[in-house]
Amino acid sequence: MPQAIATLQETVDRLEAKLNSNSSPTPPTPAKEWMDIEELRDFLPGHPAKATIYGWTSKKTIPFYKKDKTIYFNRTEIEAWLRDEPVRCDAELEAEALAYVERKKQERRKSA
Template sequence: MENPFELILERLDRIERKLDLLENGPSQDQLMTIEEVAQYIHYQKTSIYGLVQKRKIPFIKGSGKLHFRKSEIDNWLDQRKVKTKSEIEKMADEYILRNPLP
């Protein structure tokens, strides 16, 4: 049976983190729980668990719990950004300028 004082402290810690998030937003190096990540990126928890299982999302596992660093989640999201047509054309133009035909 778990120590009731540890449960109370854990719940207070979660409440404090949520209040801090509401007041300041997540900091870049803050560790987030799966619930916080789900809310942050608007995914279902089950989808995040699937991404973790396939190792497609950066995570930290400690004490049997999953944690996510906000900066790593932001980078992960940025890597999935779909480029616009103008961005692709700009990249093609830059490539052609750097690598002219012989």
């Protein structure tokens, strides 16, 4: 009888070891892909007013989808939209302005 218990315990130990070695970490819960205007408002930095968001949609400056009378926003597209227009520092703006002026000078020289 003790040998049967020992064999049973060994079997349980082997099964536990297999379960532990096969178990993968639980994947993170994906963020909700679609947002309504309230969820978008909470998601955006500064939490803009609903009227501001409606203004963006009417000017088509923010990516959105409309089904019947409801507006939806795709989280991935909103994240890309937020990253799309970074604020440039003064040095970057100055370098861009100098490059523009130089390019215009060269165009004038070629046309003259």
